[in-house]
Amino acid sequence: MAHASQSTNRLAKETSPYLQQHAHNPVDWYPWGPESLGKAKAEQKPILVSIGYAACHWCHVMERESFENEAVAAVMNAHFVCIKVDREERPDVDQLYMDALHAMGLQGGWPLNVFLTPDAKPFYGGTYFSKGNWVKLLKNIGEAYAGEHRAELEQSAERFMEVIGTSELQKYKKQNRNTPKSTTDTQGLGTIGEPADTTPGGVSDAEFNTLVSNLGVKFDRQRGGMNGAPKFPMPSIWRFALRAHAISDDPVLLHQTALTLREMAWGGIYDQAHGGFARYSVDAEWLAPHFEKMLYDNGQLVSLYSEAYQITQEELFREVVYDTVEFIRLELTNAEGGFYSSLDADSEGEEGKFYVFTKEELREIIGEEEPLFSDYYNCTAVGNWEHGRNILHRTQTDENFAAAHELAPGVVPELVVGWKQKIMAVRATRVRPGLDNKILTGWNALLLQGLTDAYRAFAEPEFLVVAERNARFIQANLRDGERLYRTCKNGRPSINGFLEDYALVIQAYINLYEVSFVETWLREAKALTEYVLNNFFDPAETQFFYTDSSAEPLIARKKELFDNVIPASNSVMAHNLRRLGRHLENARYVDLAADMLAQVQPLVVNEPQHLTNWASLYAALLRPGTEIAIIGPEADTFREELSRHFLFDTVIAGTEERSDLPLLKHLKPDAKGRTALHICRNQACLAPVYSVAEALAAL
Numbered sequence: 001m002a003h004a005s006q007s008t009n010r011l012a013k014e015t016s017p018y019l020q021q022h023a024h025n026p027v028d029w030y031p032w033g034p035e036s037l038g039k040a041k042a043e044q045k046p047i048l049v050s051i052g053y054a055a056c057h058w059c060h061v062m063e064r065e066s067f068e069n070e071a072v073a074a075v076m077n078a079h080f081v082c083i084k085v086d087r088e089e090r091p092d093v094d095q096l097y098m099d100a101l102h103a104m105g106l107q108g109g110w111p112l113n114v115f116l117t118p119d120a121k122p123f124y125g126g127t128y129f130s131k132g133n134w135v136k137l138l139k140n141i142g143e144a145y146a147g148e149h150r151a152e153l154e155q156s157a158e159r160f161m162e163v164i165g166t167s168e169l170q171k172y173k174k175q176n177r178n179t180p181k182s183t184t185d186t187q188g189l190g191t192i193g194e195p196a197d198t199t200p201g202g203v204s205d206a207e208f209n210t211l212v213s214n215l216g217v218k219f220d221r222q223r224g225g226m227n228g229a230p231k232f233p234m235p236s237i238w239r240f241a242l243r244a245h246a247i248s249d250d251p252v253l254l255h256q257t258a259l260t261l262r263e264m265a266w267g268g269i270y271d272q273a274h275g276g277f278a279r280y281s282v283d284a285e286w287l288a289p290h291f292e293k294m295l296y297d298n299g300q301l302v303s304l305y306s307e308a309y310q311i312t313q314e315e316l317f318r319e320v321v322y323d324t325v326e327f328i329r330l331e332l333t334n335a336e337g338g339f340y341s342s343l344d345a346d347s348e349g350e351e352g353k354f355y356v357f358t359k360e361e362l363r364e365i366i367g368e369e370e371p372l373f374s375d376y377y378n379c380t381a382v383g384n385w386e387h388g389r390n391i392l393h394r395t396q397t398d399e400n401f402a403a404a405h406e407l408a409p410g411v412v413p414e415l416v417v418g419w420k421q422k423i424m425a426v427r428a429t430r431v432r433p434g435l436d437n438k439i440l441t442g443w444n445a446l447l448l449q450g451l452t453d454a455y456r457a458f459a460e461p462e463f464l465v466v467a468e469r470n471a472r473f474i475q476a477n478l479r480d481g482e483r484l485y486r487t488c489k490n491g492r493p494s495i496n497g498f499l500e501d502y503a504l505v506i507q508a509y510i511n512l513y514e515v516s517f518v519e520t521w522l523r524e525a526k527a528l529t530e531y532v533l534n535n536f537f538d539p540a541e542t543q544f545f546y547t548d549s550s551a552e553p554l555i556a557r558k559k560e561l562f563d564n565v566i567p568a569s570n571s572v573m574a575h576n577l578r579r580l581g582r583h584l585e586n587a588r589y590v591d592l593a594a595d596m597l598a599q600v601q602p603l604v605v606n607e608p609q610h611l612t613n614w615a616s617l618y619a620a621l622l623r624p625g626t627e628i629a630i631i632g633p634e635a636d637t638f639r640e641e642l643s644r645h646f647l648f649d650t651v652i653a654g655t656e657e658r659s660d661l662p663l664l665k666h667l668k669p670d671a672k673g674r675t676a677l678h679i680c681r682n683q684a685c686l687a688p689v690y691s692v693a694e695a696l697a698a699l
Contacts, residue, residue, distance in 0.1 A: 015489040016086040017436045018054040022063065026073035029084045032093055040081040040118040046145045046153075047116040048080040048138075051087050051094050054436035055279075055292035055342040057351050058128045059111045064349070065131040072135055079142025080115075087112070088341060088440055089487050089495055092547050096164065096554055101125045103163040115141055120555050121157035122164075161555065168561045169541050172603055202598050203622045207605055211615055212244055215608040216252070220284065224260030226609065229284040233264060233277060235300035236567045240612040240619070242307055246648035247623040254311065261308050265320050268391035271355065272377060273423040275323030276331070277301055278345075287393055288385055291352040291433070292345040295332055295443045296566055298324055299339075302450030306457040310646040321454050325463065328447065334437070337469035338477065338488075339444050344434035354433050356389035357423075365422050373419050376401060376412075392423075438489040441478045441497055444470060445504035446566070452511040456643035464515060471512055471521065474505060482531050483548075499546045499560065502532045503572035510579055515643060517635060517654045519661060525580055529589070532573065542595050543570050561600060567613035570596065574617055582627055582651050585662035594621060624682065625649025626699060629663045632656065632675025641692040642677075647699065 012023035014031050022029055030036030032049070040047045050067075052059035066072045076082050087094035087110065097114040100122035101107075107127070114125035129137060145153055215237070218226045225231045238257045245253040264270055267286025269278050277297050278289030302324055309317040332340040347354040357365070359374065359381045366373045374380070379390035396404075398412040451467035454460065477493060478485045484497030484505060509525040512518070536544040543559050546569060560568045574596040581589030597604070597617050604611045604618055625648050630638050635654040642652065653663040670676050676688040677695045689695050 011084055015487075015492060015494060016054075016089050016438055017434075017489075018052060018059075018086040018088070019084055021054065022067060022084050025063070025067045026070050026077075027067050027082050028073075028077045029082050032083050032085050032090060036081055036083050037120060040116075040120075043081070044118050045081050046079070046118065046141070047083060047120065048076060049083045049085060049093070049097060049114050049116060051085040051097065051112040051114075052110045053086060053088050053342070054434065055294065055344045056110050057290055057292070057345040058109075060344075060346055060349075062111050062128055062134075066129070066134050069131065072131060072138075075135055075138045075142070079138060079146070088436075088443075089438070091500065092498060092551070092554060092558070095546065095558055095560070096556060097122055097125065099164050099558070100160050101127075103160045117154055117157050121154075121161055123153045123157040123160065165556045167541060168559055169543060169599060172561070172600075202594070202601065203618055205622065208244075208618060208622055211605045211608050211618065212248075212250075212253070214606060215240075215612070215615075216256075218609050219256050221256070221259075223285055224256065224263040225286070230280050230282050231269075231284060231286055232280040232565060233269070233297060233301060234565060234612075235297075235304045236563050236613045236616070237609065239304055239307065240608075240616045242311060242646065243616045243619045243648055245311075246646065247619055257308060258312055258314065261305060261317060261320075262314075265305075265316055266394035268385075268393040270320070271327070272392040272394065273355075273420050273427070274327055275320070275325075276327035277324070288391060289352075290345050291355055293327075293331075293343040295328070295339055295341050295440070296446050298328060298332075299443065299446030299448075299450040300566075302447070303453040306450070306453040307646055310457050310644065318458065321458070322460075325451070325454060325466075329466070331435075333466075334439070336477070337466070337473040338439040339447050339470065341436040341438050341440055341443060344436070347431045347433045352385075352389075352391070354427065354430050356385060356391055358383065358388050359390065361426075362390070365426050366419060369415065369419070372405065372415065375405070376416070376419075438487050439477075440487050441474065441484055441501040442486075442504040442566075444474060444478075445501070445508040448474075448508040449504070449511055452508065452515045455515050459640050459644065467512060468516065468518075471509065475524070482527060484528070496548050496551055498548075499532065499536050499544050499569035499573065500566070502528055502536070503569045503576060506532075506576045506580070507572055510576065510583070513583075514652045515639070517639065519659065522580075522583060522661065525576070526584060529576060529580055542592070542599050544573055561603075562610045563613040564610075568611075571611070571613040571617065575613070575620075578617065578620065579651055583653060583661070583663060593617065597621065620649040623649070625651075627663055627680045628652045628695065629667060629678040629680070630654035630675065631664065631667045631678070632670055633673065634675035638675055638677060638692055638695075642695065645696065650699075 007026050008024055009027065009029045011019040011029050011031060014020060019031060085093050098108045098112060100114060101112065104125060106125065109127040111128055114122050116122050124141060220227045238260055241253045241257045244250065263286050267281065269281045269286045269289045276293050279292050279294050279297055281287060281289045302321055305317045305320045328339065331343060334340065345351050359379060362374060362379055363370045377392040378384060378395060383389045385391045399409055402409045402412045448467055448470045451463045455463040455467065477488050477491065484501050485493040486495035486497050486501055506525045506528050509521040513521040532544065535549045538545055546558050546560050559570060561570055562568055563571055574593045577589040578593035597614060600611060600614055604614045608615050628650060631654065633656055635656050639652060639654050653661055655664050657669055659665060667678060674690045676690055678688050679686045679695060679698050686698055689698060
């Protein structure tokens, strides 16, 4: 990014690409840390903390308008200690001050600009401000704090601190607890069996039916996703829907999920030429995205589309997985197997410029097939987006398109391959979006999980190769003894890991064991789980703190309960404890997972759209799956064959000969040399079977 000033501030020494983007601003930026916080206290000067991330469009706009402007910077420097934070490196700081913004009754987003007292307590904030409004606000707050209104601002900060200091569980645990619960299905969603008494685990069919119905009310039945705009993919919602379908056989849940995945794959939110998803669409039709591509979205969507393919066998879903993995391989992978964080929304200072085309450009690129191309991708002379430009998107199947144009069915895929090559050749000549090349532990684990889920569905050897390489990268570059780092760049790790990092790595390592039977990964998952139990757990609320007990103390120590685009770290840990506990026959882990769900259960039932990863755990406790232990010379082959199927809440262990893992240690190789599958449920095992077909029939 070009900068108006050649001055250099302290951010030039930081590893974050986002902070380095601001290294030549005339603003006297500090990174978050003891130096900046100490300066504010020593000088009794208020703090301005500005939080964003490298791929954020409106962060760039505010930088161009305000932070690169000498006059604006002079006002900021005169009145405040100015701190820049990369929200992806420091989600703990971001979470804290986003909570503060919500406590002020304001809508969140990035850039996030919050004003603090010298002891880091927030008293005012907002998101994007135009230059004129920003300067007025800076002067008003600076003069008020320096003058007779300081005491009022500090009193405001104390009031906000009361809200911030209250745990999420305390705020929300009793919310809607006394709301009457209807089991009437008003949205065409089926029910889970006959209403039953509550099970020993505290879950019931009737309550689960209410949960599913409450979620269904929010569905967009025409275009998929949830009602309204903007539209976010929200993978955990649709992964839950697949799980709820698995225990109910409800066609509506599967239809809504498939509709959503199809519309997203056809929409502008998906890069039609190259694969990979943008973060969200600003409209309700999945057409116009903010064009940034984030690793965390794409990792989860690889998982989601792989699981949906297991159930539907829809070819479009397979194509999305393969193309998205290939996009990540080409665009977001470093030489050692780590994955970069994101691609920017902007290039040449314009959002989406890299991805869009005018009709005239398309005529030059595609040639005589342009009318067919434009019909396929819905491009027009006036453009379907800004400035006469077109976002490539689809509205129908290849079969329907072929029929409408009187083409043989096999011709369309061939045409599309050629068109994509021509589009990509032109893109290769354009200025590329910026790359955020820092590596984040938790986000890498989401793609590692995605690759293992893709390997389950497709048995593509390369997916497992890339997954194992990434796991070795995490071990070599992001482990610090028994702990994890949050991030590294150019081989330099920094920042202690947060609960998100541990939870997502544990989840991915369990999955990696199940698709490879390499026991190292299960042992590493156990070691990290024990570290989390010892350093993050709060027995008072039966949940985990977001920060390590040894982490830098902030003004409040928070817990993450609500599933967002990335599921809440507590819900991921609850799943991990249940799954790892079954692998290791550790009742303490399994019981703790159920206890964690019990703490948030009323919320899960009444507000499921915000807790769908918790809802998936509810489904697992309601209809517990099986443990499958495979022993014999064809263990890998049987595992591969089994894994092609969507097996709800099932854990799989295996070995060719012997193993000390609890699920395997009492099993002996078959005297006849056969490979045996042992299926157990609720501490009871069936007689061994000797083919995958028999195992699937038993399941």
